[in-house]
Amino acid sequence: MGGVSIWHWIVVGVIVMLLFGRGKVSELMGDVAKGIKSFKKGMAEDETPPPAAQQPADPKVIDGAAQTAQPQPAKAETKA
Structure with a gap:
């Protein structure tokens, strides 16, 4: 009582085969x-190291068009 012998597993296997059929069991095992x-x-795939981080984009390049930095004209200070 309480022990599971090989005969118990055989009976369970036969019942499963009768209920589901041979094709369903093999299909299930394939899945x-x-x-x-x-x-x-x-x-x-999770164990592979992540690719190296890309360099940050140049802040002067926006939408693929390079912007040139033009110097601002100096304001003349007048003394009043």
């Missing part, structure tokens, strides 16, 4: 395998 592969691939 599980695809999910595991997809999960492993996602985990491998």
Whole structure:
């Protein structure tokens, strides 16, 4: 009582095969395998180091057109 023997697993397997059929069980196992592969691939992608950060853009370049810095004329101060 309380112990699970091989005969219990065989009975459960036979019941599952009768309920779902052989095609459904193999299809389900294929889907599980695809999910595991997809999960492993996602985990491998997370472990790769992120690409190097790009240099900050030149503040003088806006929308691909370079702006030239023109010196401002000096204001003449008058004494009153």
